[in-house]
Amino acid sequence: MxxxxxxxxxxxxxxxxxxxxxxxxxxxxxxxxxxxxxxxxxxxxxxxxxxxxxxxxxxxxxxxxxxxxxxxxxxxxxxxxxxxxxxxxxxxxxxxxxxxxxxxxxxxxxxxxxxxxxxxxxxxxxxxxxxxxxxxxxxxxxxxxxxxxxxxxxxxxxxxxxxxxxxxxxxxxxxxxxxxxxxxxxxxxxxxxxxxxxxxxxxxxxxxxxxxxxxxxxxxxxxxxxxxxxxxxxxxxxxxxxxxxxxxxxxxxxxxxxxxxxxxxxxxxxxxxxxxxxxNKGKFVPLTLHQICSRQAVKTELLLGIAQSMVESIEIGEYQHVQSKVSEIITGLETQKALLLSAEATGKVDEDGVFLPNRQLLYVAIHQFQNLYPRYTEIVQLLGASGMITIPTVKDFNSSIAPELDTYLQSKKHTGREKVALYRLAWDLTMSSFGTRQTLYERFFFGDPIRVSQIMYQQYDKSDATAFVQSFLEK
Ligand SMILES: Cc1cc2nc3c(=O)[nH]c(=O)nc-3n(C[C@H](O)[C@H](O)[C@H](O)COP(=O)(O)OP(=O)(O)OC[C@H]3O[C@@H](n4cnc5c(N)ncnc54)[C@H](O)[C@@H]3O)c2cc1C
Missing domain, CATH: 2.40.110.10 (Butyryl-CoA Dehydrogenase, subunit A, domain 2)
Known part of the structure; x- marks a missing residue:
């Protein structure tokens, strides 16, 4: 079938x-x-x-x-x-x-x-x-x-x-x-x-x-x-x-x-x-991490798009701290994509003839995402400010107060209805009960972040780094 x-x-x-x-x-x-x-x-x-x-x-x-x-x-x-x-x-x-x-x-x-x-x-x-x-x-x-x-x-x-x-x-x-x-x-x-x-x-x-x-x-x-x-x-x-x-x-x-x-x-x-x-020894970790990190890269792009659309909506892009906040998401996104591609490029065929991505790099990617995701949602809230709660419903926009909403909730770039649609998206991703569950989900995706960092520490080959220090001391 x-x-x-x-x-x-x-x-x-x-x-x-x-x-x-x-x-x-x-x-x-x-x-x-x-x-x-x-x-x-x-x-x-x-x-x-x-x-x-x-x-x-x-x-x-x-x-x-x-x-x-x-x-x-x-x-x-x-x-x-x-x-x-x-x-x-x-x-x-x-x-x-x-x-x-x-x-x-x-x-x-x-x-x-x-x-x-x-x-x-x-x-x-x-x-x-x-x-x-x-x-x-x-x-x-x-x-x-x-x-x-x-x-x-x-x-x-x-x-x-x-x-x-x-x-x-x-x-x-x-x-x-x-x-x-x-x-x-x-x-x-x-x-x-x-x-x-x-x-x-x-x-x-x-x-x-x-x-x-x-x-x-x-x-x-x-x-x-x-x-x-x-x-x-x-x-x-x-x-x-x-x-x-x-x-x-x-x-x-x-x-x-x-x-x-x-x-x-x-x-x-x-x-x-x-x-x-x-x-632990099978292919579950590298292959599922590859799936997760591929999805999370797309989700980060959505977050970046929402943040930048809000910046353009009310024209706050000239402020240095606003640029810096959006740049944090850009850095996270590009690092995520780079880790993913590099995990593929440095992948190897294992003893069963399966081509596996580099598990260490994917652990770095997931661990970074577990910690960065709550910060991304915080950035959206900080850029959105009161816009995150001045979000009337579709019934309001279909009622007799619609002209007032369109006048008073419009922004430089958007009509009232368009602006509210954008900010409702930002709210549902970062503030609604659905959005806060998403944050918990990404924090604990693939396990407790504390224990993910323990696994990374235990599995990472640190011997080259310590040998490097030893050779420095012996000079
Ligand atoms: C929204 C959501 C959806 C989920 N979906 C699924 C799913 O579809 N399928 C599935 O199987 N699981 C799912 N999970 C479960 C997820 O895998 C677990 O939440 C995760 O592994 C952490 O385990 P726990 O929730 O039991 O936390 P706990 O292990 O109980 O941890 C609670 C706290 O105690 C600390 N702690 C506990 N033990 C230790 C320790 N040994 N060392 C250090 N600190 C410790 C933790 O750091 C944490 O702060 C989901 C979780 C969430 C939040």
Missing amino acids: PVISGDEYKKRIDRMHAEIWLDGSPIQGRISEHPAFRGAIKSQGELYDLQLKHKDVMTYTSDKTGNAVGASFLIPRTKEDLEKRRQMVQVWARHTGGLMGRSPDYMNTAITAYAASSTVIKGEMNSYPERLTAFYEMARERDLSFTHAFVSPQYNRSSLAILEDDCTNARIIDTTEEGIIMHGAKLLATQGGMTDELFVLSAPGKISHEEAYAFSIPSNTKGLKFIARQSLVGDDSAFNSPLSSRFEEMDSVVVFDHVLVPWERVFIHENIKAVDDLY
């Missing part, structure tokens, strides 16, 4: 009827029509349609079936393959302004990376690399969509947590002839319930054997619940809520109530080393 259309995606998700709880009750009827989900599902559908529209960039030919399958499933063998992957990610990111962190390319890349890393768990106890590759092929040929939940609930994060009895984290409570039985909870499935599948892998860390697993199950599996947070959709109006009406992805706690995961869907069970190796 070749890549699917947006309509097919929508029908599949509606048929699925996953159990999603929102505000005290389970969602009934079609999820694609529910106010909390319909905007994001429509946008995601448009992404699938883009695959059909730009087949040259967005697809490649499956060596198994000869079908045109999604380029987000492409295992890169050459630098050109990796470049193609970046172009694919950025076609999708341009459509959403990079605001859907879980557009299908994110998890498709993760599944692809795990399958391409299956040799890492070959021969390991309770590990089934052949199931992982078969699953990847099935997902690629059916163009399945995924959410994921890797993190344990925030019960006890102390270094001695392993010694305590934690009744929250999902664990294997039984193994039967049919599969493993899962019970407990997992964080934090963005798009939970609006994808075909839920992929679960224990995040590396202090866990017991029962908490070490990797598997994937359909979102409507019996006993599986998605407990959604409050919706952040402002309203349906593209004028009032230009971003939340289209890209509110929703996040949910995942609860497993004695869920049976059939053996063919279990990739690892009760093996801490195998789950750690699949995450």
Whole structure:
């Protein structure tokens, strides 16, 4: 089956009827029509349609079936393959302004990376690399969509947590002839319930054997619940809520109530080393970081465009501090793009014949973005000032006070309505509940920034630098 259309995606998700709880009750009827989900599902559908529209960039030919399958499933063998992957990610990111962190390319890349890393768990106890590759092929040929939940609930994060009895984290409570039985909870499935599948892998860390697993199950599996947070959709109006009406992805706690995961869907069970190796030693980190940084570059461009449009709207470009603030975003954007290209240029073919980008450079890029993104939003607020709240709604502009709004809210460059549309975009990105969730999201994308910097420190080869100092001292 070749890549699917947006309509097919929508029908599949509606048929699925996953159990999603929102505000005290389970969602009934079609999820694609529910106010909390319909905007994001429509946008995601448009992404699938883009695959059909730009087949040259967005697809490649499956060596198994000869079908045109999604380029987000492409295992890169050459630098050109990796470049193609970046172009694919950025076609999708341009459509959403990079605001859907879980557009299908994110998890498709993760599944692809795990399958391409299956040799890492070959021969390991309770590990089934052949199931992982078969699953990847099935997902690629059916163009399945995924959410994921890797993190344990925030019960006890102390270094001695392993010694305590934690009744929250999902664990294997039984193994039967049919599969493993899962019970407990997992964080934090963005798009939970609006994808075909839920992929679960224990995040590396202090866990017991029962908490070490990797598997994937359909979102409507019996006993599986998605407990959604409050919706952040402002309203349906593209004028009032230009971003939340289209890209509110929703996040949910995942609860497993004695869920049976059939053996063919279990990739690892009760093996801490195998789950750690699949995450750390496999190709997940470099390939997903490449996807993330490609999207984030597009999002930075959106932020730069918004900041500069506001500067031009009220003509504040002559002030030195304004130039300096916009230059901060320019520096971030160009550094991001340079790190991405340089990670591709210094990439290498690994022992499995996969062309991987330079992981160190991508770690620098993501870590920098985690820290810079909140500053970008601050810059937008500082440049916007009162403009960020003098933003009447579409109803105001359609009422008898419209002439006054057009007179008193106009700027040197824009009519009142045009100026408010621009500043509403800035507000929805940086100040609305949708916008502040975006900031939290980018801060914690790919993990806690503190621990990302620890990983960078631990993995970076510092020996050349210390040898350099030694040679200086010996002169
Ligand atoms: C909007 C949003 C969407 C998300 N979507 C997904 C998703 O789709 N799928 C998914 O699997 N996950 C998702 N996540 C989870 C994300 O991966 C985690 O938030 C991230 O890994 C941090 O873990 P935590 O939230 O449990 O924070 P915690 O680990 O509980 O950290 C809380 C605080 O304690 C500190 N801390 C805790 N432990 C340590 C330590 N060992 N050393 C130093 N400091 C420590 C942290 O620095 C932080 O300040 C999402 C998160 C957000 C905010």
